[in-house]
Amino acid sequence: MTSFIDSLAASEKTAVVIDIGHAYTKCGFAGNSSPRHIVPTTVSIRGETKRVFEDNLDLASLRERLTEFIRLVYYKYNIANCRERRVVIVESVITPTRIRHLLADILLKQFEASSLAFVSLHLGATYTLGRSTALVLDVGYIEAQIMPVAEGVPLAVQFDSLSCAGQAIHKQIESLLTQHASVTHQGRKKSFAEANIQLSEDTLEDIKVRCCFVSPFTRAQSYSKLSSDTTFKEAASTEYTLGPETIIHIPGVVREFACEVLFEQDIDGKSVATLILDALIQASLDLRRQFADNILVIGGTAMLPGFLHRLNAELKHLVNISTYVNKLAIREFHFHSPPAQLNYAAWLGGSMIGALDTLESQSILREKYLENGIVPDWFTGEQAA
Amino acid sequence: MTTLLNLHRVKYQCSCGSFKSLCYLYFCRHCLKIKCKDCVILEVDCRFCPSCYEHLQSHEAITRKNRCQSCFSCPCCNHTLVTRATNTSAAMPISLNTTSDSGNAGGGDADESISSTNVSGLQTPSKKVYYLACSVCRWSTRDIRLADQPTLNSWKAQDNIHEGRFNELLQHYKQIATREKQERDRKRYSTVKLRSALPTTTTSRSSSDKYGLLAPVTRRGIRTSGILKSPSVTESPNSTNPTIKPSDPITEIEPLDENLFLSNTFDFNKLTTITQRLNSVEIQPLTVDRLYPLAKHFTSKQSKRCKECDHNVLKPEPSPKLIKFKLHQMALFFIPEIRIWHHPAWSATESNPCVLSIVNQLDEQTILKLYTLDEIREENIDKDLIDRINQLDEYILTSQLTLPISKDRSIKLHPHVEPNETDTKLDDEFRQSDSRELVLYRKFAKIAIRCYIKLKSSSVKTILGAFIIEHRVVGISSIVSTPTATSSNPVTRNVRHIILIDFGPTDEPALTLHSSLA
Numbered sequence: 001m002t003s004f005i006d007s008l009a010a011s012e013k014t015a016v017v018i019d020i021g022h023a024y025t026k027c028g029f030a031g032n033s034s035p036r037h038i039v040p041t042t043v044s045i046r047g048e049t050k051r052v053f054e055d056n057l058d059l060a061s062l063r064e065r066l067t068e069f070i071r072l073v074y075y076k077y078n079i080a081n082c083r084e085r086r087v088v089i090v091e092s093v094i095t096p097t098r099i100r101h102l103l104a105d106i107l108l109k110q111f112e113a114s115s116l117a118f119v120s121l122h123l124g125a126t127y128t129l130g131r132s133t134a135l136v137l138d139v140g141y142i143e144a145q146i147m148p149v150a151e152g153v154p155l156a157v158q159f160d161s162l163s164c165a166g167q168a169i170h171k172q173i174e175s176l177l178t179q180h181a182s183v184t185h186q187g188r189k190k191s192f193a194e195a196n197i198q199l200s201e202d203t204l205e206d207i208k209v210r211c212c213f214v215s216p217f218t219r220a221q222s223y224s225k226l227s228s229d230t231t232f233k234e235a236a237s238t239e240y241t242l243g244p245e246t247i248i249h250i251p252g253v254v255r256e257f258a259c260e261v262l263f264e265q266d267i268d269g270k271s272v273a274t275l276i277l278d279a280l281i282q283a284s285l286d287l288r289r290q291f292a293d294n295i296l297v298i299g300g301t302a303m304l305p306g307f308l309h310r311l312n313a314e315l316k317h318l319v320n321i322s323t324y325v326n327k328l329a330i331r332e333f334h335f336h337s338p339p340a341q342l343n344y345a346a347w348l349g350g351s352m353i354g355a356l357d358t359l360e361s362q363s364i365l366r367e368k369y370l371e372n373g374i375v376p377d378w379f380t381g382e383q384a385a
Numbered sequence: 386m387t388t389l390l391n392l393h394r395v396k397y398q399c400s401c402g403s404f405k406s407l408c409y410l411y412f413c414r415h416c417l418k419i420k421c422k423d424c425v426i427l428e429v430d431c432r433f434c435p436s437c438y439e440h441l442q443s444h445e446a447i448t449r450k451n452r453c454q455s456c457f458s459c460p461c462c463n464h465t466l467v468t469r470a471t472n473t474s475a476a477m478p479i480s481l482n483t484t485s486d487s488g489n490a491g492g493g494d495a496d497e498s499i500s501s502t503n504v505s506g507l508q509t510p511s512k513k514v515y516y517l518a519c520s521v522c523r524w525s526t527r528d529i530r531l532a533d534q535p536t537l538n539s540w541k542a543q544d545n546i547h548e549g550r551f552n553e554l555l556q557h558y559k560q561i562a563t564r565e566k567q568e569r570d571r572k573r574y575s576t577v578k579l580r581s582a583l584p585t586t587t588t589s590r591s592s593s594d595k596y597g598l599l600a601p602v603t604r605r606g607i608r609t610s611g612i613l614k615s616p617s618v619t620e621s622p623n624s625t626n627p628t629i630k631p632s633d634p635i636t637e638i639e640p641l642d643e644n645l646f647l648s649n650t651f652d653f654n655k656l657t658t659i660t661q662r663l664n665s666v667e668i669q670p671l672t673v674d675r676l677y678p679l680a681k682h683f684t685s686k687q688s689k690r691c692k693e694c695d696h697n698v699l700k701p702e703p704s705p706k707l708i709k710f711k712l713h714q715m716a717l718f719f720i721p722e723i724r725i726w727h728h729p730a731w732s733a734t735e736s737n738p739c740v741l742s743i744v745n746q747l748d749e750q751t752i753l754k755l756y757t758l759d760e761i762r763e764e765n766i767d768k769d770l771i772d773r774i775n776q777l778d779e780y781i782l783t784s785q786l787t788l789p790i791s792k793d794r795s796i797k798l799h800p801h802v803e804p805n806e807t808d809t810k811l812d813d814e815f816r817q818s819d820s821r822e823l824v825l826y827r828k829f830a831k832i833a834i835r836c837y838i839k840l841k842s843s844s845v846k847t848i849l850g851a852f853i854i855e856h857r858v859v860g861i862s863s864i865v866s867t868p869t870a871t872s873s874n875p876v877t878r879n880v881r882h883i884i885l886i887d888f889g890p891t892d893e894p895a896l897t898l899h900s901s902l903a
Binding site: 024031033034035036037038039067071074075076079080081082083110111112127128129130131205206209210211213214215216233235236238240255256293294303305306308309310312334335336337338339340341343344348352355356357358361 | 423426427428429432446450451545547548550551552554555557558559562563565566569629630631632633634635638639640641642643645646647648649650651652653656657658659662663666667669671683684685687
């Protein structure tokens with residue numbers, strides 16, 4: 001059986017599977033159990049490294065960057081010819097139409113791929129579990145997206161998203177550092193606000209990945225109820241070296257509570273945990289129990305230490321308070337773990353779909369695209385055929 | 386002038402309409418057009434390891450997952466790891482006396498090849514053991530407490546622990562998918578309308594995967610199309626389809642490792658950075674002591690092919706060690722190169738005289754004709770060219786470029802020669818026949834011409850001007866009707882190129898005038 005899979009991987013005609021995220025892109029071949037590379041979604045233009053999906057980019061520059069990026073993915077990372085191969089793009093249901101049209105144009109017209117299939121990442125993730133019903137929550141860089149999948153049908157109408165994810169944590173780190181941290185610059189100690197340092201996204205990401213973690217529920221509750229006399233045992237502080245002359249002293253509160261932004265309820269009372277509960281309320285009654293027993297959390301930000309435990313604790317707490325206690329009868333939640341690291345679980349689903357014989361019926365074929373230029377959309381129901 | 390050549394100032398127009406510097410362009414000799422990076426298709430020619438140059442065929446490379454077997458990168462800093470050898474004596478039984486031997490496994494890094502003998506004269510076999518070390522960041526396999534290997538090239542890659550489960554799931558879905566595809570194909574080719582057995586339809590609907598998009602289509606399909614003639618298609622032979630075990634929920638979610646994160650001895654330097662984690666995709670270790678040497682990824686050499694005529698434009702040598710090209714049709718070798726030599730301090734109202742230099746890269750003498758945009762418009766022959774000029778003029782150009790001598794400007798260009806060439810006969814000849822107004826300077830393959838720039842309006846910020854050159858190219862005709870012993874008929878044609886020159890901002894000071902031009 002494994003040799004069959006291996007021979008599939010060794011063929012020249014395996015599909016290429018790419019999951020282009022805002023921060024990182026996972027690329028590899030269909031039928032493999034892990035992507036070949038996970039690379040940041042950046043290109044270097046005239047010597048500078050720039051994000052492909054920067055804000056407020058006009059169509060021509062976006063096209064230039066995306067073309068350059070796809071060229072890199074094919075010839076530097078995957079080392080595969082684009083012509084005569086199928087492509088599978090794993091994407092979210094709410095990817096902007098112009099990006100999907102650009103991708104179709106670049107891949108089918110310019111690089112001459114033989115067919116292109118857009119696979120919903122939430123649906124792909126359920127394949128990795130071997131289940132057809134699940135509530136999938138993807139916590140990425142820009143936003144956290146949740147979508148229920150029932151009996152293999154993605155319920156796109158009940159899709160919801162919230163912008164508390166990696167980028168929000170970065171901003172919170174920056175603001176907490178301004179409030180609490182101090183800096184030793186050229187031997188002299190100052191507060192962070194005085195030192196006026198600009199932290200790049202890469203530095204913030206490094207601080208988030210190495211120094212921060214998600215605080216357990218009980219500690220977070222006691223911190224928020226802090227009064228001036230109760231003592232709170234802070235986590236240890238660290239000294240982060242920024243450059244040859246600068247050291248940032250990051251206090252324990254910043255380390256522990258930067259990720260609170262995911263679980264703090266904002267003005268509308270929403271947080272990552274309420275996303276799940278609201279999705280359950282919106283789902284039809286007969287499916288609720290099934291969804292609550294099959295929750296799948298994927299995405300790079302969900303790999304933060306302590307994330308899942310905290311999410312579970314938050315859910316158990318929220319179902320007992322006023323907003324949800326009357327609407328939802330469920331008191332217990334069960335999570336699943338995919339056979340992959342969480343940041344490429346969606347890619348893995350795409351890899352499975354890309355290895356199936358039914359891929360062709362799901363894709364946009366090159367000849368058809370050159371004739372009619374239609375890129376089917378999840379919500380309009382345009383068909384490719 | 387901050388850079389000597391100022392490559393990005395002078396741009397040529399490619400056949401797709403974009404403007405690029407000459408060094409980035411290719412020239413297809415079959416369609417006789419300039420091609421840029423976006424007009425060519427890349428194909429992978431050869432895959433090889435960048436450190437040991439091991440060259441693999443494509444199917445072999447794919448089975449090895451595009452990784453070298455013998456070269457490894459340091460997981461900390463991504464430089465190549467060096468294999469170091471050290472001697473270790475084999476563990477001998479107690480009866481033998483002490484050995485006067487060389488270093489043990491805990492220490493040195495220099496190559497020692499002394500074999501040890503012990504007192505009784507028996508040769509204690511001392512084995513060479515190997516370990517990997519990085520010469521840049523000083524990481525080594527001993528840091529992760531990996532045992533030294535007795536043979537070279539025995540470093541095994543780490544396995545993916547989820548591979549078994551993934552393969553199981555994939556097999557299951559493949560069976561469902563093949564079954565569905567067979568059904569769909571049969572339904573497509575059916576002619577006889579038979580009432581379908583109801584159980585068949587319901588089982589196929591619920592157990593096969595229906596993606597949201599295709600649900601309405603297939604529903605329609607089941608109702609309208611008939612089914613198969615042979616009843617043997619009913620699912621009985623496939624009832625042996627083993628259903629896989631769907632994944633179990635996590636029984637106990639592990640809480641945060643408080644000892645690691647909350648304790649006072651937390652050292653964030655012991656945790657891996659995100660780049661280090663993503664380098665080993667399957668494992669993604671959290672702590673530094675679980676990093677493992679990474680097998681080096683292959684790189685590739687690509688050949689480029691023109692989209693229109695499907696002929697190769699650039700073809701490298703297949704061997705990874707050779708950097709030459711089999712086919713090297715760069716635009717630089719066919720088209721004369723134009724550079725800015727001098728421009729005065731810009732005045733907004735008058736005509737500014739500038740000097741451009743033209744360098745001939747061909748090995749034979751050519752005749753170059755220069756045209757201004759207006760002249761081409763007057764000629765009115767090539768509609769496509771005129772369209773392009775008009776587009777350019779309207780949106781991009783900010784100044785008008787005129788050339789001295791009212792018409793019929795043709796300049797003879799000397800063939801490209803070595804720098805120490807002394808035969809000036811041809812050069813002198815050409816110099817005699819030059820018009821002093823147009824050609825200011827000539828030396829072998831390089832000439833300088835004068836042109837005049839008039840800004841379109843005084844609010845112009847950067848000065849962009851354009852003109853057209855025409856020269857002859859010898860192409861390769863792709864159609865050989867009768868196979869002849871001699872080479873196919875070369876096709877020669879005059880081609881025209883639009884050249885866009887960015888002279889820079891209006892407030893740039895004048896370039897210094899070369900003494901030979903004064």
